[in-house]
Amino acid sequence: MKPIYMDYSATTPIKPEVLQVMEEALREVYGNPSSVYELGQTSKRRVEEAREQLASLLGAKSREVFFTSSGTEADNWAVHIAKKTKPGKHMITCTIEHHAILHTMEAAEKEGYEVTYLPVDKYGFIDLEELESAIREDTILISIMYVNNEIGTIMPVEEIGAIAKKHGVLFHTDGVQALGNVPLDMSKSNIDMMSMSAHKIYGPKGVGALYIRQGTRVVPLLQGGAQERRMRAGTENVPGIMAFGEAARLSKLHLKEHVERLTKLRERLKKGLMQIPESFFNGHPEKRHPGNVNICFKYIEGESMLLLLDAIGVSASSGSACTSGSLDPSHVLMGIGLPHEIAHGSLRLTLGDFTTEEDVDYVIEHLPEIINRLREMSPLTPRE
Amino acid sequence: MKPIYMDYSATTPIKPEVLQVMEEALREVYGNPSSVYELGQTSKRRVEEAREQLASLLGAKSREVFFTSSGTEADNWAVHIAKKTKPGKHMITCTIEHHAILHTMEAAEKEGYEVTYLPVDKYGFIDLEELESAIREDTILISIMYVNNEIGTIMPVEEIGAIAKKHGVLFHTDGVQALGNVPLDMSKSNIDMMSMSAHKIYGPKGVGALYIRQGTRVVPLLQGGAQERRMRAGTENVPGIMAFGEAARLSKLHLKEHVERLTKLRERLKKGLMQIPESFFNGHPEKRHPGNVNICFKYIEGESMLLLLDAIGVSASSGSACTSGSLDPSHVLMGIGLPHEIAHGSLRLTLGDFTTEEDVDYVIEHLPEIINRLREMSPLTPRE
Amino acid sequence: MYSKKVMDHFMNPRNVGEIENADGVGEVGNIRCGDIMRISIRVHDDVIDDIKFKTFGCGSAVASSSIATEMIKGKTIEEALKLTNKDVLDELGGLPTIKVHCSVLAEQALKAAVLDYANKHGKHYKELEGFSPDEDHPHDEHELEA
């Protein structure tokens, strides 16, 4: 049984080129970048090269890229920056953000901030007029994700950014799922801050970054040493950062081809699976992550589906990787208005650069048996 | 010219066994631990194994170990936990803490907390009576480091913890330099929380941990997914954590021998270098990190020394790795009462498991020339 | 995540289905939480001589229903009412903390089926006093003391 990995939005395997950079770094580039001697200065140069590689993928300046330990830290930091540098007590986000934003917002509410959670339509889009009228005198931040991690919807971030700009409000976007899957050019963008994570673009876990537009006031979330121009303390994860740089370089090199190839595979998978009766496709048909297929199958529950898929070698997810350990139905699927009994039966298959047409066909061939089996076991399935 | 690394307190090279674990993990253990399928559950098991390995080095329970991205994050988190779970606005620390504590305390002061920075004596010890009388009704945290990163002084943390306990105050210690260099048994300790970092014990950069005694209330610093029992969000750095586990395992295995061997080398180096006229040994002669030698040479400045040492292949530090990029004299050396002109001439040589007697002798042989050369160039050197 | 035993019962569930003209049927759980179990029983001379289940839910919900029906089949009603979620857990070799409520659901589905049988057949079991299959059961708590 060949293992078929279809959970690229949860995390990606590391590409061989990236692995090589990382392994060499782990062996040799061990100096502390803050050190005066050559070994340390070499580490520092490598970190700066990686920063340039990531900046180049973003169409940004190197000085606008700050490395963190994860997308989560970048999200937390962005909210922290708004809280500490802007006067005002109101923030705007939407109901289908990643928990790294939602729970950070909830923590801010406990501190006395007011947060508007904009609803989304069935595709996962916020209403731009509603956004604009939610802006108040004391609004300090708008944070709307770029690409939703569950249903793959690509948000109109430039329009959102334009509204934010018009009202002089800071605009952050969680770009963790966008990086490497959507062409980016920060030099022409309305985005003030964007979160990223290496392990979603064939890089290692434990490295992320926050893009911060030049001219934005910055304060650190993690206090300590003078790393990252005094804005993010902690000895740099040099091998991880170098690997992130290499992953960014590869991503830039292959972006167009990557998107085209995945889009084709995605459409093939979607077509195949939508043959299954009483299935509902989630998210927008076109404005979506190139590798994301999210479908709900009525009368059955997600985890059971995942276990049976795993038994035939297919790694998949039901809701986000983070929520699938829990019992609650995904807040994203609830957010786009699905009733509980449908939301529970969701399957997310996310394709990536190692996915083949055969993998897709294998799933198309075997998923119907699994669905049937679970439906036969379900007390919700109507009797013939 | 053989490179001689003598900056183990800044960061360590990775041990081959650790590297092997990490490389295998980077290739194969790429599943997201939050995922239901086997690949994800394997990652989860590996993370739990690493937690047990670290817990075992600590003499702690697995559930008391929480992984972070660094020692810095652990320090920031510990202060955050005190702020969010204890009523009161006063904290106690000391003047020679790492910046990860000092700057976090300063940020808390801006938020309205009051912080007592206890002075230290010439060895770097706080006065225990002074500590006790600094405790107030509203004291929520005492944070005193275990082993100082610059002068190597081992603080009487158990006595400090006993005082904290007596007054019902939370006690955190920055154990980044203690881990692997001091025998630990948290099961018999008065420490409530302790920060650690993998890259100081021959593990990778970008992984740390916070020990939190069972029964302590915990709140997350980084908000988001349900990782680390909901207390530290962000996809786990699985390979980094596994490598940290392996490094902890090795450390436990060799601790006694490691300490004995380093102590011998340290004493040899100290004896050799103290032959140089107008040199001052910093820190306590016995109660110190087994591999730490810190000496000030009058009339000269640290960075110049480092550059000349680097030119003959020796990697060393002047003050901490973090401060040596800056111009200010080390706050630790100032804290133990050295005047500026002496504090500026400090050299920290920290030895580790790859240091040999020949390395030590090489430095003993060549440092005098460097000191002489700089003293000849210095306007402060008294003329004969 | 799951023990071998749990996976065996999930992959090869025993007693799946629905008994035609069952003597008692109980359904518990709710769709919000994503677990619904329906157990139907046939009772003969106070012995549960057939039992079947249908479950909408996660792996441990399925496994809990499967093993519970296996444990009950052939038992007297008295014996069956002694079954606790703890017994189900033990028999399964444990469940992850956040899945423990699945074993509770299995216990309750069985009780609900017996209650239905009792109501329909004018029987009374003191073990069922105060039992209400519609009660909501709290899920895992999210606060933490390390």
Next chain:
Amino acid sequence: MYSKKVMDHFMNPRNVGEIENADGVGEVGNIRCGDIMRISIRVHDDVIDDIKFKTFGCGSAVASSSIATEMIKGKTIEEALKLTNKDVLDELGGLPTIKVHCSVLAEQALKAAVLDYANKHGKHYKELEGFSPDEDHPHDEHELEA
């Protein structure tokens, strides 16, 4: 961290020492910040025909002093007073931002030496009006706009 040129001047500093019975001596910097430079000059017919330095400080402080003395040696006082820290920086091929003040120190040490010469020899240079070698010079700022 440092360019080749800086490292060359640090490793092989030119004009190290002190001129006996110098015509002018200037010392700037302060021990708190960890840089002290002392420059001594010999002046002949308004030409600085010898110059030496002693420096307590980091690599760039030494390199700045070394290159400044090299640039000045043989120049007239008028020419010497035109030397700015920018010239020192350019000649060194740049310094890390946090080290730029070292080049300022070199400029000032020279000016202080010339001032001493002027005072001792009853000369007046309008370029030195308002110059005070004891002024403190701000170090790098720690706030950041990305």
